[in-house]
Amino acid sequence: MSLHLTDVTLTYPDGGARLTALDDVDLDVPAGTITALVGPSGSGKSSLLAVAATLISPDTGHVVIAGTDTTGLSRSRLTELRRTRIGMVFQQPNLLPSLTAAEQLQVMAHLDGRAPRAARGHAMELLEAVGLTGQADRRPHQLSGGQRQRINIARSLMNEPAVLLVDEPTSALDQERGAAILDLITTLTHRQGTATVLVTHDRTHLTAVDQIVEIHDGHLRSPVTAGHR
Numbered sequence: 001m002s003l004h005l006t007d008v009t010l011t012y013p014d015g016g017a018r019l020t021a022l023d024d025v026d027l028d029v030p031a032g033t034i035t036a037l038v039g040p041s042g043s044g045k046s047s048l049l050a051v052a053a054t055l056i057s058p059d060t061g062h063v064v065i066a067g068t069d070t071t072g073l074s075r076s077r078l079t080e081l082r083r084t085r086i087g088m089v090f091q092q093p094n095l096l097p098s099l100t101a102a103e104q105l106q107v108m109a110h111l112d113g114r115a116p117r118a119a120r121g122h123a124m125e126l127l128e129a130v131g132l133t134g135q136a137d138r139r140p141h142q143l144s145g146g147q148r149q150r151i152n153i154a155r156s157l158m159n160e161p162a163v164l165l166v167d168e169p170t171s172a173l174d175q176e177r178g179a180a181i182l183d184l185i186t187t188l189t190h191r192q193g194t195a196t197v198l199v200t201h202d203r204t205h206l207t208a209v210d211q212i213v214e215i216h217d218g219h220l221r222s223p224v225t226a227g228h229r
C-alpha cells in the first residue's frame with residue numbers, strides 16, 4: 001500500500017516556453033511511513049503533491065498508488081481512486097459550517113455508500129484517535145483552530161486511504177499546537193499503515209518522520225533517513 005513516483009517530469013506553460021516544475025523525480029514512500037518534503041518557495045512541493053494526488057498528470061513518468069499505475073487511467077477511474085485510496089489534508093481545514101465534527105467524517109462514508117450506523121462508529125473511533133471524543137457534536141465555530149485541523153486529519157482517514165498527502169498542516173497554528181498535529185500525523189501514519197507525504201516549511205517539527213526529502217528547482221535530493229542526520 002505504498003506510493004511510488006518514477007521518472008516524473010511536470011512542466012507548466014510559461015509564456016511561449018515551458019517551466020519545469022518537477023524534473024525526473026523518483027520517490028518511494030513505503031506503507032506505514034512518513035516522508036517530509038521540504039524546500040524553498042517555488043521549488044515544486046505543491047506540484048509534487050498534486051501529481052501524487054493524481055490531480056495533475058505528469059508529462060512523463062509514473063505514479064503508482066497502492067500497486068495501481070495511474071498512467072492512462074480514465075478520469076472517472078482516477079476520481080474513484082482519489083475517493084477510495086487517497087487522503088488529503090490542506091492548510092485550511094475547509095469544514096462544512098453547518099455539520100458537527102462527527103458529521104464531517106460521516107459525509108465521507110456516505111459518499112462512499114457505506115451504512116450510516118457503521119459510519120458513525122468509524123467516525124467516533126477516528127475522533128477518539130485525534131483526541132476529540134468530547135467534541136463530536138460541536139460545529140466548526142465551536143472549536144479551536146487546532147481542533148479543526150484534527151477533524152480535518154480524521155476526515156482524511158475516514159475512507160482508509162493507502163496514501164495520505166498533507167500540505168503545510170500547521171501553518172495556521174502556533175508552535176506547540178503545530179508540533180502536536182505533526183505528532184498526531186506520525187502516530188496515525190504508523191497505526192493506519194498509510195504512505196504519507198508531508199509538505200512543511202518547519203524543520204523543527206521533523207524529529208519523528210521516517211525520511212526527509214529536499215526539493216530544489218524541481219529536483220529531489222536523495223532522501224535522508226531520520227535519525228541518521
Ligand SMILES: Nc1ncnc2c1ncn2[C@@H]1O[C@H](COP(=O)(O)OP(=O)(O)OP(=O)(O)O)[C@@H](O)[C@H]1O
Pocket residue numbers: 012013019020021039040041042043044045046047048
Ligand atoms: N499552474 C501553474 N502554471 C504555471 N506555473 C506554475 C503553476 N503552478 C506552479 N507553477 C510554478 O511551478 C514552480 C513550482 O511551484 P510549486 O507551487 O509546486 O512550488 P512550492 O514549492 O509548492 O511553492 P510554495 O512553498 O511557495 O507553495 C514554481 O516556479 C511556480 O511558479
